[in-house]
Amino acid sequence: MSKSRAFIPLLAFLALAGLFYFVLMKMGKGEYNPRDIPTEFIGRPAPSIDLPNLLDENDRVKSSDYAGKVWLVNVWGTWCPECWKEHEYLMHLSRQGVPILGIDWRDEKADAIDFLKQKGNPFVEVGFDPNSDAAIDWGVYGAPETFLIDAEGIVREKHAGALYPQVWQEKFAKYFHAQKPTE
Amino acid sequence: MIPEIGHFALVLALVLALIQSFFPLVGAQKGIASWVAIAKPVARLQLVFTALSFAFLTWSFLQSDFSVLYVATNSNTSLPTLYKVSGVWGAHEGSLLFWALTLSVWTTAVTLFGRSIPPIMMARVLGILGLLSVGFLMFMLFTSNPFDRLMPPPMEGKDLNPLLQDPGLALHPPLLYMGYVGFAIPFAFAIAAMLGGRLDAAWARWSRPWTQVAWVSLTLGIALGSWWAYYELGWGGWWFWDPVENASFMPWLAGTALMHSLAVTEKRGAFKAWTVLLAIFAFSLSLLGMFLVRSGVLTSVHAFASDPARGMFILMFLVTVVGGSLALYAVRASKVRSYVRFDLVSKESALLLNNVILVVACAAVLLGTLYPLLLDALNLGKISVGPPYFNAVFIPLTAPLVVLMGIGAMARWKRDSLENLWPKVRVSLVASVVFGVLYPIVVMQRFDWLAAVGMVLAFWVLFTTLKATKDQARGRGLGGLSLSHWGMVFGHIGIAFFIVGITLTSVYSTEKDLRLEVGESYEMGGYAFTFNGSTHLQGPNYSGDRGEVVITQNGEQITVLHPEKRNYRSGMPMTEAGIDAGLTRDLFVALGEPLGTEGAWSLRLYHKPYVRWIWLGALIMSLGGLLSAADKRYRVRARRTVAEKSPVGATV
Numbered sequence: 001m002s003k004s005r006a007f008i009p010l011l012a013f014l015a016l017a018g019l020f021y022f023v024l025m026k027m028g029k030g031e032y033n034p035r036d037i038p039t040e041f042i043g044r045p046a047p048s049i050d051l052p053n054l055l056d057e058n059d060r061v062k063s064s065d066y067a068g069k070v071w072l073v074n075v076w077g078t079w080c081p082e083c084w085k086e087h088e089y090l091m092h093l094s095r096q097g098v099p100i101l102g103i104d105w106r107d108e109k110a111d112a113i114d115f116l117k118q119k120g121n122p123f124v125e126v127g128f129d130p131n132s133d134a135a136i137d138w139g140v141y142g143a144p145e146t147f148l149i150d151a152e153g154i155v156r157e158k159h160a161g162a163l164y165p166q167v168w169q170e171k172f173a174k175y176f177h178a179q180k181p182t183e
Numbered sequence: 184m185i186p187e188i189g190h191f192a193l194v195l196a197l198v199l200a201l202i203q204s205f206f207p208l209v210g211a212q213k214g215i216a217s218w219v220a221i222a223k224p225v226a227r228l229q230l231v232f233t234a235l236s237f238a239f240l241t242w243s244f245l246q247s248d249f250s251v252l253y254v255a256t257n258s259n260t261s262l263p264t265l266y267k268v269s270g271v272w273g274a275h276e277g278s279l280l281f282w283a284l285t286l287s288v289w290t291t292a293v294t295l296f297g298r299s300i301p302p303i304m305m306a307r308v309l310g311i312l313g314l315l316s317v318g319f320l321m322f323m324l325f326t327s328n329p330f331d332r333l334m335p336p337p338m339e340g341k342d343l344n345p346l347l348q349d350p351g352l353a354l355h356p357p358l359l360y361m362g363y364v365g366f367a368i369p370f371a372f373a374i375a376a377m378l379g380g381r382l383d384a385a386w387a388r389w390s391r392p393w394t395q396v397a398w399v400s401l402t403l404g405i406a407l408g409s410w411w412a413y414y415e416l417g418w419g420g421w422w423f424w425d426p427v428e429n430a431s432f433m434p435w436l437a438g439t440a441l442m443h444s445l446a447v448t449e450k451r452g453a454f455k456a457w458t459v460l461l462a463i464f465a466f467s468l469s470l471l472g473m474f475l476v477r478s479g480v481l482t483s484v485h486a487f488a489s490d491p492a493r494g495m496f497i498l499m500f501l502v503t504v505v506g507g508s509l510a511l512y513a514v515r516a517s518k519v520r521s522y523v524r525f526d527l528v529s530k531e532s533a534l535l536l537n538n539v540i541l542v543v544a545c546a547a548v549l550l551g552t553l554y555p556l557l558l559d560a561l562n563l564g565k566i567s568v569g570p571p572y573f574n575a576v577f578i579p580l581t582a583p584l585v586v587l588m589g590i591g592a593m594a595r596w597k598r599d600s601l602e603n604l605w606p607k608v609r610v611s612l613v614a615s616v617v618f619g620v621l622y623p624i625v626v627m628q629r630f631d632w633l634a635a636v637g638m639v640l641a642f643w644v645l646f647t648t649l650k651a652t653k654d655q656a657r658g659r660g661l662g663g664l665s666l667s668h669w670g671m672v673f674g675h676i677g678i679a680f681f682i683v684g685i686t687l688t689s690v691y692s693t694e695k696d697l698r699l700e701v702g703e704s705y706e707m708g709g710y711a712f713t714f715n716g717s718t719h720l721q722g723p724n725y726s727g728d729r730g731e732v733v734i735t736q737n738g739e740q741i742t743v744l745h746p747e748k749r750n751y752r753s754g755m756p757m758t759e760a761g762i763d764a765g766l767t768r769d770l771f772v773a774l775g776e777p778l779g780t781e782g783a784w785s786l787r788l789y790h791k792p793y794v795r796w797i798w799l800g801a802l803i804m805s806l807g808g809l810l811s812a813a814d815k816r817y818r819v820r821a822r823r824t825v826a827e828k829s830p831v832g833a834t835v
Contacts, residue, residue: 006517009460010509013467016553017502023480023560024494079569088758091776092750118696120776120785 041155046147047137049073051127054104054112061101061127066149070175071099073147074123074163075135077107078115080143086162090122093168098176102126105135105143148172186251189239190330196232196283197320199225203313207306212378219302222309223294229316230287237284240329241271250336253277253329259340261724262348269353275477275493276329278356282473283319285357285364286312293368293393300389307375308368315367318500326493345725345751351411358404359431363469365397366438369445370466373459374508377515382455387448390462392812394445395670398438399808405431406801413794414760421688421797424573426481429552430472433545437465440541442808443534451596453523453531456516457538463512467505468545474501480556526598533591540584547576585640585682588675589647593654611650615642627691627792637686644679648672670811674804681800687793694789696775701782708790710770711735716782717774725749725757730784732761732772741770746786748774768792 041047046063053059074090076083094100102123104112109128116126129135138147148157148171157171203225210218240253244267249255257277258270272281290312297305323329347353369390376386408428413421422428441461448458475481478494525531551568593607619639624630652672656664695707699714706712715731727749734741744761751757763770768790775785 006456007513009463010506010513013505013509017498017506019553019557019560020474020478020480020494020498020501023556024478024498026560027479027494079571095776118694118787 041139041147042158044155045153046073046149046155047134049101049103049127049134049137051103051129051134054102054109054126054128055116055121061125063101063149065125066099066101067153068151069099070148070150071101071124072172073101073103073138073149075103075105075138075140075143075145077105077143078111079107082162083144084119086144086164087119087122089163089165089168091120093163094122094124099124103129103134103138103140105129105140106132146172148175150175185239185246186243186248186330186332189236189243190328192232192236192239193280193320193324193328193330196229196236196287197317197324199229199232200313200316200320203229204310204317206310207313208310208378211303211306211310219306222302222306226287226290226294226309226313229313230291233280233284233287233316233320237271237280240277240280241268243330244268244271247340248336249338249340250332250334251329252331252333255333255337255340257341259724263723265350265353266348269347272356272360273347276323276327278360279319279323279327280329281357282360282364283316283323285360286316286319286367289365289368289393290316297389304375304379304386304389307378308371311371311374312367315371315504318504322493322496322500326496345749345757348724348751349411349415351407352415355404355407355411358400358407360404362397362399362401362404362431362438363434363472365393365400366434366441366462366466366469368393368397369441369462370508373462374511377459377511380515382459382515382519384449384452387445387458388817391442391445391449392814392817394438394442394462394465395808395812398435398442399805399812401431401435401438402801402805402808405435406798406805410798414762416758421794424551424570426552427472427476429548430475433548433552434465434468434472436541436545436548437461437468440538440545441465444538447531447534451523451525451531453525454535454538456512456519459512459516461538461542463505463508464542464545467501467508468549470497470501470504473497475552481552525596526600528594528599528601528604530591530594530596530599533587533594537584537587537591540580540587544577544580544584547580548573551576582636582640585644585678588678589643592648592651592671592675607650607654608647611643611646614646615639618642623690627687629691631690634686634690637682637690641679641682641686644675644682648675648679665814665816667811667814667816670807670809670814673807673810675807677800677802677804677807679800680796680803684793684796684798684800688791688797691792692789692794694787696785696787698778698783698785705788707788708768709736710741710790712770712772712786712788714784714786717777717784720747720749722749725751728774728777730761730772730774730786732786734763734770744770744772746772746774764795766795769794 049061049063051061053061072093090100100123102125104126107128107130109130112126112128116123127134132140138145144160144162146159146163147155150156156175159167159171203222206218206225207222209215210221243251243254244258245264247254247258247260247267253274253276254270257274258267262270270277272278290309293308293312294305297308300308372386372390372393376382405428408431409421412423441458441464444454444458444461447454474494474497478497480494551572554568589608589611590604594604616639619637619642620630620635622638622642623634627634648671652661652664652668655668693708695705697705699705699712701714701716704711704713711734713733713735715733717728717730720727720729727747729745729747732744732746734744742763744763746761747759749757749759758773760771760773762772771789771791773787773789775787777784
């Protein structure tokens with residue numbers, strides 16, 4: 001074996017380790033969190049949504065219908081495994097009466113309808129957003145992302161990544177205590 | 184007091200691990216016999232203290248001592264005893280202790296079974312394993328001490344993640360860890376051989392049985408996890424290409440390549456440098472998996488609480504272990520010359536190609552797992568690489584591997600020819616095409632190309648393996664075959680079963696989501712599913728609903744299933760599917776949502792042909808691994824080496 005070839009695995013590994021170091025440093029400084037990216041929209045009025053309704057071609061999903069309520073926007077797609085994982089918990093929340101507006105992002109219409117039929121529909125309404133119209137307005141990085149909008153129409157919280165009970169308790173639950181008992 | 188003793192035992196274990204690595208390694212290099220001699224006793228003593236520490240943590244769990252932070256966050260008084268015990272390794276700190284314990288157990292096993300190994304080699308192997316122990320123990324003591332106190336202690340602990348409250352999952356992590364840590368043994372042998380400057384067949388022979396046992400643990404661990412996902416998540420799926428699943432699959436692929444490569448190195452003295460590299464890869468990928476899961480750089484259901492400080496420690500450990508060993512490899516491997524020649528058509532070539540495919544497949548999984556991280560870190564956007572990528576890359580890669588399995592088993596070492604091979608495989612080839620095409624038509628009663636291809640491959644493996652066995656047994660009978668040959672037979676037939684399972688399940692499964700009123704029936708796959716309503720359910724730490732579904736075929740009752748929907752105290756909803764398992768089909772019922780006030784529910788019904796064969800295949804493969812590891816060849820040669828053993832001074 002030639003001398004230089006024997007060094008290839010080492011060099012490849014060092015490059016990989018360099019990437020990990022870079023990521024960890026960014027995480028350590030708080031510049032990067034794979035689970036959560038701060039959004040500029042927190043504390044600002046929610047961008048308006050006007051999308052075709054996934055389940056009803058003649059209807060449109062509008063954010064103005066939610067004025068005066070505390071509600072969630074959940075960005076999802078059938079192509080995203082994390083969305084599958086959080087789905088059961090979203091069902092649980094919707095049974096508790098939490099209103100969730102879904103944005104089906106960069107997805108195939110038939111797949112999305114199938115998914116909701118098979119696994120249940122936790123959303124009050126689902127806007128279909130194949131061209132990222134709403135997603136760009138909301139500054140969405142990836143799916144799933146969940147936003148909380150208060151009764152004044154201000155974005156209060158955002159979570160990137162699947163929604164689990166712990167995250168719910170830490171960030172979202174407090175906004176609903178005033179309205180209704182969770183659990 | 185008990186937690187403090189446990190903590191202290193851990194500190195002593197660290198001191199012993201330092202001694203276990205320093206003196207034997209230096210002693211072996213400098214030829215100091217007394218330093219070499221302490222390797223074994225110190226390694227065993229280290230096990231005693233690590234085990235004590237583990238026992239004390241387990242004790243704290245059983246006593247529900249919530250003044251220990253780790254116990255308070257992972258256990259509570261209403262938890263059944265089994266899950267109190269499995270809670271010990273259910274989260275980050277305790278699972279690290281389990282890693283350290285497993286490593287100690289493996290190390291001690293090497294001191295007990297490796298009597299034939301020359302003392303210098305043994306000292307180096309134990310020294311390297313000691314260094315690994317130092318890494319794990321320091322990681323635990325500096326960043327993740329499981330014995331940290333919580334003052335004042337809470338009255339009651341948190342709930343253990345309900346996903347983990349399942350007998351299958353209580354065993355899944357320990358088996359996986361045994362596999363990961365087990366790959367440290369061939370790794371240590373490979374490094375020791377490089378340190379000694381002698382990359383001959385000996386190290387390969389010594390590490391083969393250990394590699395096989397580690398591989399068996401990993402196989403069983405992965406299969407158990409997949410089986411659990413199937414019945415617990417209620418999606419009817421068995422593999423999701425989740426980053427953490429991939430983290431266990433990559434060492435498995437590298438380990439599979441290593442097992443085959445070790446065989447070539449041991450028997451023919453070929454691929455010496457390559458085998459060393461694979462031994463480094465298999466263990467490095469285990470460590471990499473640990474880094475990915477515990478540093479929080481990837482998002483996954485499996486993720487432990489993330490902490491960049493821990494991530495940094497594992498990264499340093501990773502760089503030391505992997506970087507160090509690859510640097511040693513770069514220096515030493517360039518001097519290794521394989522003088523062994525083999526022809527293009529030979530068992531060696533088949534095995535080399537097998538290795539290349541497995542490594543490429545492994546690299547593809549690594550790329551798919553890290554690609555989102557890379558993009559994300561460079562601010563190029565967040566993406567999710569899912570099953571479409573992996574299926575598109577993996578299936579075309581592995582199909583040729585399966586074809587090769589048949590040829591490899593049949594081909595001769597060193598030199599073979601197509602003229603010689605053709606008559607041997609001719610019958611198998613025709614038979615597998617005929618049976619493979621007929622099976623979907625006759626048995627499944629619906630032809631499908633994908634099913635036919637899968638079945639042809641499965642029959643091909645079966646027939647060629649049987650034929651190779653028949654040829655081997657000529658003149659000495661089946662009883663004359665070595666256990667190691669039987670290992671190959673079971674390993675490969677396990678793969679055939681596995682292929683049948685995935686092919687027929689993915690092609691012929693039917694599923695239906697529907698609303699059923701109480702008393703209403705639905706017919707699917709020749710079975711009638713009748714929903715008899717649901718009742719309220721109260722468990723020790725959850726409440727929920729329990730449905731009843733009666734399944735009949737041609738008017739005869741087959742079974743009654745009770746799917747459950749549980750809400751755990753922690754607020755996590757869980758689905759417990761009702762499954763009627765069978766060799767040729769599973770009937771699977773999961774509760775969806777309650778609908779209306781009349782007791783109607785949405786239900787998910789699955790008819791899954793041959794899904795059991797996926798796990799049955801894994802079991803058969805594992806049996807193969809065990810048979811091979813038990814081959815008496817390792818012991819016979821071992822005894823011969825004892826007789827030839829030279830005094831310590833002479834080998835240095």
